Amino acid sequence: MEELNGYYQILPLKVFQNLDTINELLQPEIKGYCPDCLKEIISIIACHVQKADGCAPLQMETLKKLVPQAGRYLTGLIDAGIIVREGRYIPGVLSYKYHFAPEYESQYMNIKLENNKLIRRIKRVYEEGQREAGKKIRGYNNQVRYLKGLTINDEFKEYLNSYLRVNALQYNNALASAFRIINKDIFYSIDSTSGRFHSNLTNMAKGLRGYLRINGEPLVNIDVKNSQPYLSTIILTNPGKVSWLTENPAFALLLQTLKVSINQDVKNYINLVASGQLYEYLMQEFSKEGPTLTRDETKLQVLRILFARNRKPKNEVNAKCRQIFKDIFPTVHRKFSKVRGSARGDKFSNYKRFAILLQRIEAYLMLDLILKRIYRELPGTIAVTIHDSIMTGILTNNVEAARKIITEELTNFTGISPKIQIEDYRDKNRKEERRNTLYNQYDATTFVTLN
Secondary structure, three states: OOEOOEEEEEEEEEHHHOOOHHHHHHHOOOOOOOOHHHHHHHHHHHHHHHHOOOOOOOOHHHHHHOOOOHHHHHHHHOOOOOEEEEOOOOOEEEEOOOEEEHHHOOEEEEEEOOOOHHHHHHHHHHHHHHHHHHHHOOHHHHHHHHOOOEEEEOOOOHHHHHHHHHHHHHHHHHHHHHHHOOOOOOOOOOOOOOOOOOOOOOOOHHHHHHHHEEEEEEEEEEEEOHHHHHHHHHHHHHHHHHHOOOHHHHHHHHHHHOOOOHHHHHHHHHHHOOOOOOHHHHHHHHHOOHHHHHHHHHHHHHHHHHHHOOOOOHHHHHHHHHHHHHHHHHHHHHHHHHHOOEEEEEOOOOOHHHHHHHHHHHHHHHHHHHHHHHHHHHHOOOOEOOEEEEEEEEEOHHHHHHHHHHHHHHHHOOOOOOOEEEOOOOOOOHHHOOOOHHHHOOOOOOOOOOO
C-alpha cells in the first residue's frame, strides 16, 4: 500500500458526533467563525496529549500562528465544557495544559481537511518551527534530514484496527503519532536535562515502527537489551569516567572518589546485564518470593529499584521486589544507593541525578559517538535514534555494519560487550503473537473503524 497524502484532523468520536451543536453554540460568539478552525484546535489538542498525564501542554503563541483567533475557539470550547484547562501559565516557563472533558473522551477518528487556505497556513508554521528547532540542535543535521523524509505506510491502519482497538488510550496515542507524520508535523529537539534527542519516533508505539519509511526505505531497529542496567555497570567498574557528564560538582566528586568493589554479586549483575538476561532472571527470583510479574512488569520494577529515592516503598510489591534485589545484589544496591544519595535540591542534586546521569551517558554514546561514526563510515546509510537504539534502513544493507559499530563503541566505553538485538517489525507473525491476548479481549462496541 502507498502512503496517505493530504492533511488530516484528529477528533474524539464523541466530539465529532456533537460538532453541529458545538458550531451552533460558538458561531455567534466568534466573528468570521470557521468550523475547520474549530476542528483544528480540537485536533491539535488530540495530537499533543501526553501519556504521562493525559494532558496537552500548548503555547498560545503557537496556536495563534496555526489557527486565526485560536484563543477565542479555545475559550469557547472550555466554556462549553468540551475542553478542560489545567495547571498554570508562566511566560517562557510553563504552559497551560488541556484535555477533553470526561464525557467527550473517546476513541479518535480522522477526517481529511479540504480547506486549502488553512492547510497552507499550518504547513508554513510547521516549516518555520522546524527551521527554528534546527538552529537549536546544530550538529545533528543528518538525523534531521532523515526525519524530514519520514512517512508511514497506509497499512498501519490494519495494525490499529486489529490489535489496539481494545485499548482506547493506546489506540489514540498511536493514531495521533501516525497522523502527525502524515501531516508532515515532524518535530525534533534536544532535552536540556538529559541530552536526549526527541522526535516523532521516540514516543511512538513499537507496533507502528514496521510501517515507517524514510525516503521510501523500510526500517529495522538495532536495540541494546536492558540498556539502562547495562549503562549502570560503569558505576560499578569506573564511575569517575562519567563524572564530567554531571551538572553538580559535589556529585562529580562523589563519582571520582567512589570505590570500586568487584564482589561476586557485582560480577553476577554484570554477567546478567551483558547477556541481556537480567529481567528474565529477576522475573524468576521475584516469583519465588511472591510477586509473579511479566517481563515488562519486571522491567518497570527494576527501573524503580535503580532510580527511586532511598526509602522503603509504600507499595507492597515494590518494597518486596526491592528487598529481593538487595538480597541478591547487596554490593550493587549499596553503590547505587550511594549514587542516588539523600541530598535535597534540584534534579541534578537529589535522587534523580542517577537517572539523569545514565540518560546523559546514553545520549553521549548514541548521538556523539555511534551515530556520527555510522554517518562517517557508512555514508548514505539511514540512521536515526530512539534514545538507546538506532533505526536503520534495510535496503542499504548496512544493518550488520551498524550493529558492529554500536557494539564496538559501547564495549570500548563500558569495558563490557552488550547484548544487541535486531528488531524487524515487518515480521507480522511476531506482532500477531505479541498482541494475541489483546486481540482475544476485543469488544466490538468499543471499536471505531478508521476512515
